[in-house]
Amino acid sequence: MTSHSKFLSVLALVVVSIALLVPIHASAAIAGIPITGTFTDATGGTGSFVGTFNPQNFGVRNGALVLIGTLVGTVTDHTGALLGTIANANLSLPVLLPSGTCSILNLTLGPLHLNLLGLVVNLNQVHLTITAVSGPGNLLGNLLCAVANLLNGGVPDLGTLSTLLNRLLLAL
Secondary structure, eight states: OOHHHHHHHHHHHHHHHHHHHSOOOOOTTSOOEEEEEEEEOTTSSEEEEEEEEEEEEEEEETTEEEEEEEEEEEEEOTTOOEEEEEEEEEEEEEOOOOOOEEEEEEEEEOOEEEEETTEEEEEOOEEEEEEEEOSTTOHHHHHHHHHHTGGGOOOOOHHHHHHHHHHHHHHO
16 A cells, blocks of 8 residues: 555545534424413413424533524414414423432341340341432532543543434434
């Protein structure tokens, strides 16, 4: 292999590697997600909203993972009269990351009999289980789950997660 072809091979590998790291935006060809809701209209009746949310990509805003897309729909009052239409581009909806539990300690001690200079202590079997619960607002649970999963690879940062989700969205 000549040095010229080696250089081109390395250059091709670099270009492919960079292309894999660049965020991809999904096309608008993905079917919309139906959205419906109700509200109290001006006369006290129950109005409704019917529309679709068309996801375009994932992103990170204010330190949180969001799904960005376009909301399109109609708003009607309780009589069914059209109040207006909504076409909101770049609407971002929060994506909640799943919370979970991590087993921190599972300890079983057998029965114990102590005689301490006439003081007798009898203890039956003890089973101690400590579980950390991760999720929003669970600071200690998040910390302990992160430490417990330190060698498991853990959860990628939100930017990386956003890029991976965009690739999945594009594949749909």
